[in-house]
Amino acid sequence: MKEKxxxxxxxxxxxxxxxxxxxxxxxxxxxxxxxxxxxVGVVSCWNESAPCNISLSRQAKSVKDGCRENLATPREFTTxxxxxxxxxxxxxxxSSLVSRDIIADSIEVSVRGHCYDGIVGLxxxxxxxxxxxxxxxxxxxxxxxxxxxxxxxxKFKDRDVSIQDVFEAVGKLSxxxxxxxxxxxxxxxxxxxxxxxxxxxxxxxxxxxxxAIGLALPGSSSTPAPxxxxxxxxxxxxxxxxxxxxxDIKPRDIVTKxxxxxAARMVACSGGSTNAALHLPAIANEIGIDFDIFDVxxxxxxxxxxxxxxxxxxxxxxxxxxxxxVSIILKALQxxxxxxxxxxxxxxxxxxxxxxxxxxxxxxxxIVYSTSKPITSTGGVxxxxxxxxxxxxIVKIAGLEKLSFKGKARCFDNEEEAFKAVTKKExxxxxxxxxxxxxxxxxxxxxxxxxxTAALYGQGMGAHVALITDGRFSGATRGxxxxxxxxxxxxxxxIALIKNGDIIEIDANKGTINLIIDNNELIKRKKNWKPKxxxxxxxxxxxxxxxxxxARFGAVTHPGAKKEKKVFSDI
Numbered sequence: 231m232k233e234k235x236x237x238x239x240x241x242x243x244x245x246x247x248x249x250x251x252x253x254x255x256x257x258x259x260x261x262x263x264x265x266x267x268x269x270v271g272v273v274s275c276w277n278e279s280a281p282c283n284i285s286l287s288r289q290a291k292s293v294k295d296g297c298r299e300n301l302a303t304p305r306e307f308t309t310x311x312x313x314x315x316x317x318x319x320x321x322x323x324x325s326s327l328v329s330r331d332i333i334a335d336s337i338e339v340s341v342r343g344h345c346y347d348g349i350v351g352l353x354x355x356x357x358x359x360x361x362x363x364x365x366x367x368x369x370x371x372x373x374x375x376x377x378x379x380x381x382x383x384x385k386f387k388d389r390d391v392s393i394q395d396v397f398e399a400v401g402k403l404s405x406x407x408x409x410x411x412x413x414x415x416x417x418x419x420x421x422x423x424x425x426x427x428x429x430x431x432x433x434x435x436x437x438x439x440x441x442a443i444g445l446a447l448p449g450s451s452s453t454p455a456p457x458x459x460x461x462x463x464x465x466x467x468x469x470x471x472x473x474x475x476x477x478d479i480k481p482r483d484i485v486t487k488x489x490x491x492x493a494a495r496m497v498a499c500s501g502g503s504t505n506a507a508l509h510l511p512a513i514a515n516e517i518g519i520d521f522d523i524f525d526v527x528x529x530x531x532x533x534x535x536x537x538x539x540x541x542x543x544x545x546x547x548x549x550x551x552x553x554x555x556v557s558i559i560l561k562a563l564q565x566x567x568x569x570x571x572x573x574x575x576x577x578x579x580x581x582x583x584x585x586x587x588x589x590x591x592x593x594x595x596x597i598v599y600s601t602s603k604p605i606t607s608t609g610g611v612x613x614x615x616x617x618x619x620x621x622x623x624i625v626k627i628a629g630l631e632k633l634s635f636k637g638k639a640r641c642f643d644n645e646e647e648a649f650k651a652v653t654k655k656e657x658x659x660x661x662x663x664x665x666x667x668x669x670x671x672x673x674x675x676x677x678x679x680x681x682x683t684a685a686l687y688g689q690g691m692g693a694h695v696a697l698i699t700d701g702r703f704s705g706a707t708r709g710x711x712x713x714x715x716x717x718x719x720x721x722x723x724x725i726a727l728i729k730n731g732d733i734i735e736i737d738a739n740k741g742t743i744n745l746i747i748d749n750n751e752l753i754k755r756k757k758n759w760k761p762k763x764x765x766x767x768x769x770x771x772x773x774x775x776x777x778x779x780x781a782r783f784g785a786v787t788h789p790g791a792k793k794e795k796k797v798f799s800d801i
Contacts, residue, residue: 232268232475238345238371238801239269264303268475270468271346272297272306273337274378275358280313282354282433285424285455286378289464293350293376296468302475304468305346309336313355314704315393315427319649319681326357327676327702328774330512331787333361334368341369342798348471352464354378354426354455359436360509363445366481367516368791370799372474373481374467374576375445377437379455380547381425386416392428394541396420397680401688404653425455429540431704434547435502436509441556442496443513444484444575448584452555454548470576477578480799482517488570490514492581494526495568498533498609499601500559501542501628504703504713507611508676512784518791523622523714523782527613531741534604535628536562538597541708542610542628545597553595554588561590566601614712616744617752618724618734621716621782623698623743625736626707633738635696635710637662639728643719643762644668645701649682652689659694662734666725667762668701669718670785674764674775680704683711696736698743700725700781712736712743714781720762727755 234240242251243265255265272293276286294304312329316322341349348371351362359377366373383390396417402408426433437451447470450463474480490510497506507526514521537559539545550556563569564585571582592600599605610628627633640657641664642648648665651657663682670676679701686692692709700718703711717723724745728734733746745752766772777787 232478234266234268237268237347238799239347241345241801260303267301267303268347268472269345270297270302270304270348270350270471271341271344272304272350272468273340273362274308274352275311275333275354276308277311279311280316280355281381281421281424282313282378282426283311286352286354289376289378289460290352292461292464293352293468296465297472300469300472302348302472305344307340309333311355311358314432314678318678318704323677324673324675324771326678327670327785328770330357330361332770333358334364337362337365338368341371347371348475349373350376350467350471352376352378354433356432356436356505359433359440360512363440363513364516366445367485367513370480370482370797372471372479373445374447374471374474375440376464376467377440377446377451379425379453379457379460380434381421381428382423382454382456383428383546383548384420384422386419390546391416391420392540392546393420394429394684397684398688401685404685405689407688423456428546428548430500430502430537430547431541432503432505435497435500435506438496438500438502438556438559439493439506442560443489443493444573444581445481447576448557449555452547452551454551473578474576479574479578484574484576485513485517486573487519487521489573490519490521491529492570492573494529495533495563496559498530498611499535499563500537501535501539501610501626504611504624504626507613507624507714508702508781508784510784512786515784515786515790523613523624527622527624527741530609530611530613533568533609534566534601535606535608535610536599536601536604538599538605542626550597553597557585557588558590558598560585561588562598562601565590568601612738612741614736614738614741614743616742618743618745619715620724621780623712623715625710625712625738626703627738629708630710632693632710634736635662636733636735637696639664639730639732639734641666641728641730645677645679645682649685652682652685655689657695659691661695663695663697664725664728665697665699665701666719668699669720670778670781671775672718672720672762672764673701674766674771674778676702676781676785678702678704679711680707683707683709698725698734710736716780716782718781722756722759722761724752726759727752
């Protein structure tokens with residue numbers, strides 16, 4: 231074991247000057263031996279806000295057992311989580327992306343304050359996954375990430391369902407395709423257990439990323455939350471962080487440009503959430519690596535779509551688990567020469583060594599395809615650029631048949647106005663619905679638009695209109711929906727200058743998004759544009775709106791490693 235005198239926790243446990251600190255540890259029942267061992271912060275987002283988080287406390291206990299039985303002293307603490315499924319469709323969604331950075335900040339200040347030597351982080355809902363990974367890289371103490379696991383599928387009329395079906399059923403109700411009683415029956419059975427949303431939405435996307443990027447143990451992200459076999463991964467995560475402390479392997483030894491590329495491949499090939507195009511640049515920012523939305527999009531463009539998961543495909547996370555989980559996706563990418571194999575992982579081995587014995591067989595399962603015979607030749611997510619989005623935009627094309635769209639704009643300055651118009655069917659086929667002033671700064675908070683997109687899809691209009699926004703989309707969104715348009719409306723980006731009836735042309739094959747308008751007219755509109763104030767003049771959302779950056783670079787709230795003068799792990 232690395233000597234205690236060389237670890238951060240020496241500041242609160244060694245020498246006469248630490249007697250007051252040790253008094254607190256004795257008050258909590260620690261022995262002298264335990265105080266002299268490395269301290270591991272075991273942080274989870276356990277709460278009773280939603281099913282994604284309610285199994286984390288159980289798993290944290292197993293993590294602590296893994297630490298204790300391998301001669302380290304675990305110190306458990308919790309942080310917040312905002313659950314998108316409950317925050318969705320109202321002002322609460324403004325808090326969602328904000329929570330990612332609060333989670334990272336809260337872990338940072340807790341670990342700094344208590345001088346922990348390592349971290350095991352357990353996450354459930356969407357933003358807690360990147361938030362915890364960001365904190366690990368910022369602090370750079372030996373760390374292991376653990377996903378809390380996916381929810382089991384619900385059963386409705388003899389078919390598997392997820393929360394996506396409930397959101398879309400609201401649209402079906404407004405279109406009189408189902409009755410209110412059917413909606414009520416569906417809502418009662420769609421989410422039958424603990425765990426995060428079951429499709430390849432943001433939580434499962436970032437869980438797959440955690441393995442591909444090397445911060446999680448192989449196989450740990452696929453096991454459903456209710457399965458007690460998850461506790462084995464929790465125990466092993468606690469055990470492994472002690473081994474990392476011994477070997478002095480830190481997150482910045484693991485996460486590199488090459489492993490970020492692996493992570494982006496994982497998102498693209500699995501038809502993952504567009505939110506990953508925000509989170510991967512934010513993770514890169516923590517270690518000072520240039521990796522913006524265009525870097526992510528370039529990898530997306532050159533990656534085949536090979537994993538048949540909802541919302542673009544047929545299957546749920548539990549189905550992927552039953553055929554071998556993330557490891558077989560990695561194996562398929564390896565066989566297609568699309569993986570950087572020499573990247574270090576938390577096992578202390580390379581990703582190639584981790585998947586050496588994995589068998590990938592397309593005959594025994596129908597979920598993961600070979601890269602030589604993909605579902606489509608281009609990744610499930612595509613980056614866009616043009617005069618409407620000079621700093622980029624993103625669209626999920628997994629499951630789409632039509633990859634281009636041209637139509638007249640119908641503009642809304644917030645999501646509520648758009649949702650109200652959609653539910654009243656105050657739009658026409660062939661139109662491009664524009665929702666603006668919902669970006670990171672303008673919202674503030676860059677809301678997801680699942681309520682609106684699901685209502686469109688439920689009405690059967692998903693293929694007949696396009697929707698563009700400087701806000702975000704849920705991983706459960708489907709249809710021709712373009713998000714992350716940058717620069718955002720709040721800073722005078724071109725999306726702020728669109729007028730009703732303007733022609734917008736989008737081509738996901740070419741990667742373009744343009745406003746068909748004379749450039750002189752655009753310049754004239756920009757001169758006449760006036761900033762629009764949001765409703766927040768104090769509190770966390772006001773603070774966020776003052777410091778958050780462009781979606782192009784991950785909507786980050788601090789300069790990152792490029793500006794840091796010392797790393798916590800070096801104290």
